[in-house]
Amino acid sequence: MSQTILVTGGAGFIGSNFVHLLRRVRPDWTIVNFDALTYAGNLENLRALERDSRHLFVRGDITDAAAVQACFEQHRPQLVVHFAAESHVDRSILGASAFVNTNVLGTQVLLDASRAAKVERFLHVSTDEVYGSLGATGLFTEETPLSANSPYSASKAGSDLLVRAAFHTHHMPVLTTRCSNNYGPYQFPEKLIPLMITNALEGKKLPVYGDGMNVRDWLYVEDHCTAILRVLEAGAPGEVYNIGGNNEMPNIEIVRRVLREIGKGESLIEYVKDRPGHDRRYAIDASKIERELGWRPQWTFEQALPLTVKWYLANRDWWQRVKSGAYQEYYRQQYQGRG
Numbered sequence: 509m510s511q512t513i514l515v516t517g518g519a520g521f522i523g524s525n526f527v528h529l530l531r532r533v534r535p536d537w538t539i540v541n542f543d544a545l546t547y548a549g550n551l552e553n554l555r556a557l558e559r560d561s562r563h564l565f566v567r568g569d570i571t572d573a574a575a576v577q578a579c580f581e582q583h584r585p586q587l588v589v590h591f592a593a594e595s596h597v598d599r600s601i602l603g604a605s606a607f608v609n610t611n612v613l614g615t616q617v618l619l620d621a622s623r624a625a626k627v628e629r630f631l632h633v634s635t636d637e638v639y640g641s642l643g644a645t646g647l648f649t650e651e652t653p654l655s656a657n658s659p660y661s662a663s664k665a666g667s668d669l670l671v672r673a674a675f676h677t678h679h680m681p682v683l684t685t686r687c688s689n690n691y692g693p694y695q696f697p698e699k700l701i702p703l704m705i706t707n708a709l710e711g712k713k714l715p716v717y718g719d720g721m722n723v724r725d726w727l728y729v730e731d732h733c734t735a736i737l738r739v740l741e742a743g744a745p746g747e748v749y750n751i752g753g754n755n756e757m758p759n760i761e762i763v764r765r766v767l768r769e770i771g772k773g774e775s776l777i778e779y780v781k782d783r784p785g786h787d788r789r790y791a792i793d794a795s796k797i798e799r800e801l802g803w804r805p806q807w808t809f810e811q812a813l814p815l816t817v818k819w820y821l822a823n824r825d826w827w828q829r830v831k832s833g834a835y836q837e838y839y840r841q842q843y844q845g846r847g
């Protein structure tokens with residue numbers, strides 16, 4: 509059935525990949541893309557949809573209740589997928605207020621507008637970081653208590669609880685997904701994989717925090733997007749679904765593989781001062797979404813890392829523009845004197 513879907517944060521990394529996926533697999537849906545275009549939002553990610561009459565871009569801030577309400581009144585979406593967030597842990601350590609505003613307050617503004625508009629489904633895109641940090645063994649399940657450690661993950665945990673409250677108090681048809689680390693096209697080069705790819709291509713040092721042995725579970729962004737669509741269409745209201753790639757790897761191994769893929773030597777690696785409060789290990793038990801909704805990742809790291817490197821090689825203009833201007837100041841603040 510033809511639907512109107514409101515996607516928040518659809519000019520960012522995962523949001524723009526999701527919009528492109530929807531265009532391919534749900535061509536009759538109208539997509540209303542609501543995004544403030546912060547440093548992380550980029551209309552270039554959506555260039556292919558410029559002439560698409562079923563993709564409507566609205567520049568707006570989710571903390572602005574009047575703008576959000578106007579958007580609902582004008583477009584009357586039945587579905588909401590909520591990506592918009594401040595998403596980078598290091599930036600949340602430099603300053604947390606934008607994280608509290610967008611991730612906590614902004615989520616409540618959207619919930620209020622969605623409730624008033626009686627939307628049929630509201631999917632909140634969250635993160636495995638809300639569960640805190642694991643030791644050498646074990647996996648996060650949907651029952652793992654929330655134990656966020658960074659200002660970023662604490663603000664995401666706050667938003668998860670507001671979404672939970674909307675279900676319990678107001679019986680809203682909400683769904684929450686908690687995913688592990690994504691990689692792929694259009695990822696802002698502040699995150700590990702695109703930072704390492706682009707620094708290596710520029711012949712710059714690759715800054716590895718601490719001993720490089722922190723572990724993350726890596727998922728190709730297209731797999732995350734297919735999981736979100738599956739949960740949106742088939743998930744049970746009020747439920748949480750973990751999404752993961754079954755692909756745990758220490759950071760240093762990721763960096764070595766990036767260098768091998770690009771054909772550069774390991775002398776570019778530079779161990780630098782650790783991230784404060786750096787979570788040691790994340791690992792996801794994604795058996796619920798596999799069992800209940802039949803979703804599984806389609807890409808292996810061995811297939812999708814080369815694709816990702818190729819994308820950055822083919823789109824130098826994109827990341828060189830992104831890495832100019834305000835990025836330079838962020839990079840200095842984050843990395844200068846850390847070596």
Ligand code: NAD
Binds near residue numbers: 547570636
């Ligand atoms: P991103 O930083 O690349 O994009 C965020 C988008 O949100 C940008 O387009 C930005 O302009 C927009 N935005 C920010 N503040 C806004 C506001 N106040 N109003 C409207 N728009 C605003 O983020 P991403 O990596 O694509 O992550 C998307 C979502 O997925 C986030 O909620 C994040 O917590 C979650 N997530 C990310 C990952 C990951 O590995 N990147 C993993 C799990 C979950």
Ligand code: DAU
Binds near residue numbers: 597
């Ligand atoms: O787990 C899901 C989360 O993954 C998402 O919720 C976040 O939005 C996303 O940013 C990501 O968080 P991480 O902190 O895990 O990602 P990041 O790419 O910043 O770092 C990955 C690992 O690499 C982490 O252990 C820190 C390390 N790192 C990162 C950077 C930027 C380095 O060693 N050097 C670096 O320069």
